[in-house]
Amino acid sequence: MKEMIGMLLAGGQGSRLGILTDKTAKPAVLFAGKYRIIDFTLSNCINSGIDTVGVLTQYQPLKLNQHIGIGIPWELDRKNGGVMLLPPHIKTKEGSWYSGTADAVYQNMHYLEECDPEFVLILSGDHIYKMDYSKMLDFHKEKNADVTIAVLEVPIKEASRFGIMNIDDNDKIVEFEEKPPEPKSNLVSMGVYIFNFKLLKKYLEKGHELHEDSDFGKHIIPMLLEEEKNLYAYKFKGYWQDVGTVDSYWKTNMEMISIIPEFNLYEEFWKIYTNFDRQLPQYLGEDAHTDTCIISEGCEVDGVIKNSILSPNVIVGKGAKVTDSIIMSNCIIKENAVIDRCIVCEDCIIGEKSKIGFGENIANKKQPKIYNTGITVIGEKSVIPDMIVVGKNCVVHGETKKGDYKDSELPSGETLLAKEVKQ
Amino acid sequence: MKFVGIILASSKNEKLEDLASERAMASLPIASCYKAIDFTLSNMANSGIKKVAVITQYNSRSLLNHLSSAKIWELGTKQGGLFVFTPSVTKDNAFEYKGTADALYQNIIFLKRSQEPYVLIGAGHHIYKMDYREVLKYHINNNADMTIISKEMVKNDELSSYGIMKLDSDNRVIEFEEKPLDPETNIASLGIYIVKRTLLIEILEQVISEGRYDFVTDVIAKYRKKLKIYAYLFDGYWSNIRTVKKYYDTNMDFLKFNIRKQMLLDYPSVATRIKDDPPAKYNHGAKVKNCLISGGSIIEGEVKNSVLFSRVCVGAGAIVSDSIIMNDSYIGKNCLIENAILDKQVIISDNQKIIGTKENPIILKKGAVV
Numbered sequence: 001m002k003e004m005i006g007m008l009l010a011g012g013q014g015s016r017l018g019i020l021t022d023k024t025a026k027p028a029v030l031f032a033g034k035y036r037i038i039d040f041t042l043s044n045c046i047n048s049g050i051d052t053v054g055v056l057t058q059y060q061p062l063k064l065n066q067h068i069g070i071g072i073p074w075e076l077d078r079k080n081g082g083v084m085l086l087p088p089h090i091k092t093k094e095g096s097w098y099s100g101t102a103d104a105v106y107q108n109m110h111y112l113e114e115c116d117p118e119f120v121l122i123l124s125g126d127h128i129y130k131m132d133y134s135k136m137l138d139f140h141k142e143k144n145a146d147v148t149i150a151v152l153e154v155p156i157k158e159a160s161r162f163g164i165m166n167i168d169d170n171d172k173i174v175e176f177e178e179k180p181p182e183p184k185s186n187l188v189s190m191g192v193y194i195f196n197f198k199l200l201k202k203y204l205e206k207g208h209e210l211h212e213d214s215d216f217g218k219h220i221i222p223m224l225l226e227e228e229k230n231l232y233a234y235k236f237k238g239y240w241q242d243v244g245t246v247d248s249y250w251k252t253n254m255e256m257i258s259i260i261p262e263f264n265l266y267e268e269f270w271k272i273y274t275n276f277d278r279q280l281p282q283y284l285g286e287d288a289h290t291d292t293c294i295i296s297e298g299c300e301v302d303g304v305i306k307n308s309i310l311s312p313n314v315i316v317g318k319g320a321k322v323t324d325s326i327i328m329s330n331c332i333i334k335e336n337a338v339i340d341r342c343i344v345c346e347d348c349i350i351g352e353k354s355k356i357g358f359g360e361n362i363a364n365k366k367q368p369k370i371y372n373t374g375i376t377v378i379g380e381k382s383v384i385p386d387m388i389v390v391g392k393n394c395v396v397h398g399e400t401k402k403g404d405y406k407d408s409e410l411p412s413g414e415t416l417l418a419k420e421v422k423q
Numbered sequence: 424m425k426f427v428g429i430i431l432a433s434s435k436n437e438k439l440e441d442l443a444s445e446r447a448m449a450s451l452p453i454a455s456c457y458k459a460i461d462f463t464l465s466n467m468a469n470s471g472i473k474k475v476a477v478i479t480q481y482n483s484r485s486l487l488n489h490l491s492s493a494k495i496w497e498l499g500t501k502q503g504g505l506f507v508f509t510p511s512v513t514k515d516n517a518f519e520y521k522g523t524a525d526a527l528y529q530n531i532i533f534l535k536r537s538q539e540p541y542v543l544i545g546a547g548h549h550i551y552k553m554d555y556r557e558v559l560k561y562h563i564n565n566n567a568d569m570t571i572i573s574k575e576m577v578k579n580d581e582l583s584s585y586g587i588m589k590l591d592s593d594n595r596v597i598e599f600e601e602k603p604l605d606p607e608t609n610i611a612s613l614g615i616y617i618v619k620r621t622l623l624i625e626i627l628e629q630v631i632s633e634g635r636y637d638f639v640t641d642v643i644a645k646y647r648k649k650l651k652i653y654a655y656l657f658d659g660y661w662s663n664i665r666t667v668k669k670y671y672d673t674n675m676d677f678l679k680f681n682i683r684k685q686m687l688l689d690y691p692s693v694a695t696r697i698k699d700d701p702p703a704k705y706n707h708g709a710k711v712k713n714c715l716i717s718g719g720s721i722i723e724g725e726v727k728n729s730v731l732f733s734r735v736c737v738g739a740g741a742i743v744s745d746s747i748i749m750n751d752s753y754i755g756k757n758c759l760i761e762n763a764i765l766d767k768q769v770i771i772s773d774n775q776k777i778i779g780t781k782e783n784p785i786i787l788k789k790g791a792v793v
Binding site: 032033034073257259265266271272273274276277278279280281282283284285286287288289290291292293294295296297300305309310 | 454455456457677678680683687688692693694695696697698699701702703704705706707709710711712713714715716717718719721722730
C-alpha cells in the first residue's frame with residue numbers, strides 16, 4: 001500500500017491554444033525547447049518521491065502516450081507502482097468519455113482501489129512549476145485535513161478574475177468565492193489537491209450522482225465546504241504558469257530565455273526530466289548568429305536566431321532569420337527565410353526566402369479570441385513554399401502549395417488549412 | 424544471432440598524456456556528447472549483435488560507470504547483454520593482462536560459453552561507423568578463417584604505426600608486418616577482426632601455452648600463412664585517437680558537415696548515456712561560430728572552431744577558439760583560450776590566458792583551477 005499516489009489529469013483539449021492543440025493534447029505540447037508540458041508535473045512527482053502516477057488521458061493522446069511510454073525518464077517504470085496510462089474505457093456495466101475532472105477520477109476508482117493509498121494527489125498536466133508535493137502532504141497531515149488545496153497568491157487587483165479561497169488564521173478554508181467583485185483574499189486554487197482516499201471515494205460517488213459533468217473546482221470542493229469538512233489551503237511560493245492561451249504560451253516560453261530567468265532550468269536541484277530519442281550535439285555554423293536564445297540538441301544552425309527557442313533537430317539555413325519565435329522539433333527553415341513572432345509546430349518546412357509574421361497586427365478573422373497578439377502559428381507537419389509572405393495572427397496548417405496563396409501572400413488575420421497534411 | 428562482440432579496451436597509452444592518465448582511452452569524450460566506446464558499441468548493436476564483452480584494465484572507473492547504463496545500446500537482455508571484464512586474480516592469472524591475446528585468453532570462458540559461431544573483435548577507442556553484417560557476409564563468402572577490416576591509408580609517415588598488409592588479387596592477406604619501418608603497401612589493418620569462435624579458442628589456447636601474449640604479433644603475423652586471412656577494405660571515416668593530436672583532430676573533424684552527417688545524423692544513430700540537461704542557452708553577447716555545443720551550456724562570450732561538451736559556461740568577453748572544452752568546465756570573463764584541451768570541471772577565473780599551438784595544444788587536467 002502506497003502512502004500517496006498521483007492522479008494526473010491530462011485529458012483536456014486546451015482549445016484556447018488553437019492549432020497548437022489541434023492534433024496534440026495540451027500536456028504533450030513542447031515547451032522551452034525540449035520539454036513537453038507534462039514533464040514538469042511528472043518530474044515534480046518523482047522528485048517528491050511519488051512513484052505511482054495514473055495519467056488520465058482523453059483528447060488526442062497519441063503523442064502523449066508515446067512520450068510517456070512506460071515512464072522511464074521519470075523513473076516511473078516500476079514493478080510495484082509506476083506510471084499507468086488511464087484512457088476512458090468500458091467497464092462491465094458502463095463506461096463513457098470523461099465529462100469532468102472529478103468524473104474522470106471517479107471512473108478510475110478500481111485503479112485507485114487496487115493501489116489502495118492513504119492519500120490521493122490530484123494534479124493537472126498543463127502547468128509549468130516546480131513543487132515538492134511531499135511538503136504539501138506534511139502540511140496536510142499536520143492540519144489533520146480532509147482535503148488540502150494548493151493555493152497561489154495573485155496581485156490583489158487581479159483577484160476578481162479568479163475563484164478565491166478565503167482562509168482563517170489557521171489556513172483553514174472558510175469560503176470559496178467565484179470571481180468576487182470585492183475579493184476578501186488573493187489566494188487562488190492551483191487545481192492541486194490532496195484528499196484522504198476514503199473521503200475522496202465517498203465524495204466522488206456523491207458528485208457522480210448529482211452531476212453528469214462532475215468537476216473538482218465546480219462541484220466537489222463547494223460540496224465539501226458546505227458539509228463543513230476540514231479544507232486547508234497550502235500556500236505555494238514559487239513560479240507557476242498556466243500556458244492556456246497562444247499569448248501566454250508564447251510569453252512564458254520567452255521568459256525562459258531572459259538572462260536570469262525566474263524559472264531556472266539550469267539548476268541541479270529539482271531537475272526536469274523528459275523523454276527524447278537520441279542524444280546529439282547542436283552545430284552552429286560560420287554564419288550563425290545567436291543572441292538571447294535557447295537551442296536544443298541536434299539543431300544545425302547557419303542563420304540568425306534572436307530571442308527565440310529552438311526544439312531538437314531544427315535546421316536553420318544560411319541567411320535565415322528567426323526572431324521572437326518558437327520553432328518546434330524537426331522543422332526545416334530554408335535559406336533566407338525570415339520568421340518573426342511566430343510559433344512553428346513540429347515537423348514543418350518553411351520555404352526559401354519566405355517571410356512569416358509580416359504585416360499589420362489584425363486579429364485572426366476566424367478565431368479572433370485565440371490569435372490576437374500578433375503571433376502567427378503554423379500547425380504541425382505544414383509546408384510553406386518558397387517566397388511566400390504570411391502576415392500576423394495567421395494560422396497555416398497542412399502541405400500548402402504556391403497556388404493556395406493569392407499573389408504569394410497570406411494577409412494578416414487569415415487562416416489557410418490545406419487539404420493534405422505532410423506525412 | 425550469428426556473432427558476439429568483444430571490445431578490447433585494455434591497453435595503456437602514454438601518448439595521450441594527462442588525457443588518459445586517469446581514464447581508459449575508450450572513455451575519452453568525443454564530439455560534444457559521446458564517449459569513444461559509444462561508436463563501436465553502437466556499431467555492434469546496430470549490426471544486430473546481442474552480446475558484447477568489454478575487456479578493460481587500466482583506469483576503468485569512468486568506463487565502468489558509463490557502461491552501467493547497459494540498456495541504452497539495446498543489446499539483448501534475455502539471450503545476450505553487455506558484459507564487462509576486468510583482470511581478476513586467480514591461481515593462474517595476476518592483476519594485469521600480459522597482452523591483447525592474454526586479455527582474450529583470460530576471458531576464454533565467455534567465448535566457450537557462447538553459442539554464436541563467429542566473434543567480432545574491435546578496440547574501444549576507434550571512431551567509425553560500420554555495419555559489421557556486411558563484413559560477416561564477406562567473411563563467410565570467402566570461407567575465411569579470419570577477416571581483418573582494413574583501409575587504404577594516405578601514404579605518409581603515419582603508415583609505420585599500423586599493421587601493413589600485402590594482399591593478392593582476391594584480397595587474401597599474403598604478408599603482414601606490424602609497424603614496419605619501410606611499409607611495402609598502404610593497406611593498414613584497422614585492428615578489427617572477425618574470426619570463427621571455435622578457431623579463436625583453439626588459437627588462443629595454443630598461443631598462450633607457448634608463452635605468447637600479443638594478438639597481432641603472436642596470432643596474426645604468425646598465422647598469416649597457415650590461416651586463410653582476408654582483408655575487408657573499408658572506405659568510410661575511421662580514426663584512432665591514440666595521440667593528443669589525433670584526439671584533437673578527430674573532435675575537430677566533427678565540425679565538418681559531411682563527417683557529422685555520416686557519423687551522427689544518418690541512420691543508424693550512435694547511442695550514448697542520456698543526460699538530463701536543459702537546452703544550451705545563448706545570452707546576449709554570445710558569438711558562436713563553427714562549434715559543436717551540448718546541453719546545459721550557458722554561453723555569453725565568443726566561441727569559434729571549438730567543441731564544447733555538456734554544461735560548459737563561457738563568460739562575457741571571453742574568446743575561445745580552436746579548443747576542446749569538456750563537461751562542467753567554467754571559463755571566466757574576458758579569458759582568452761586558444762588551441763587548448765580543457766578536461767572536465769576545469770575552472771578558469773576571469774582575465775586568464777590559456778594559449779597553446781596547433782601542433783601542441785595545451786592540456787589542462789581534470790579539475791584544474793587557473
